[in-house]
Amino acid sequence: MPGGQGGVEDPFRGRRIPGHVAGHEQLRGQDRGEGLEALAGGAVDLYAKYVREPLRAAGLDPVDEEERAEAAFGLLIQAATSLVTYGFERMLRNAWAAEKAKAGEEPGQARSQAK
Numbered sequence: 001m002p003g004g005q006g007g008v009e010d011p012f013r014g015r016r017i018p019g020h021v022a023g024h025e026q027l028r029g030q031d032r033g034e035g036l037e038a039l040a041g042g043a044v045d046l047y048a049k050y051v052r053e054p055l056r057a058a059g060l061d062p063v064d065e066e067e068r069a070e071a072a073f074g075l076l077i078q079a080a081t082s083l084v085t086y087g088f089e090r091m092l093r094n095a096w097a098a099e100k101a102k103a104g105e106e107p108g109q110a111r112s113q114a115k
Contacts, residue, residue: 040080047076 051072055065100106 043076043080047073051076 052069055069055072058065060068
């Protein structure tokens with residue numbers, strides 16, 4: 001996975017999101033399913049390197065090692081779910097902002113209600 005290359009501007013939180021976090025570098029120019037598969041594979045590689053391997057090297061009881069590995073993997077899933085949700089929220093907000101721009105509205109401006 002690219003280390004912080006590219007990225008996108010987050011207009012709703014006022015900061016830049018690195019490409020490897022936002023997932024845009026992996027998804028640009030390829031099928032989104034393949035891009036998500038690559039992201040998942042990279043996440044599992046990092047899990048193996050920074051969680052599974054150190055647990056094995058610690059010489060724990062196999063049952064304790066497996067419980068800790070499962071708990072850590074559960075946290076990885078929670079974090080991934082939050083990132084995907086955040087990315088989709090940004091896509092929705094961007095689509096909404098684009099629709100409002102087409103209608104000539106300023107961001108944050110409510111449409112006048114015709115009676």
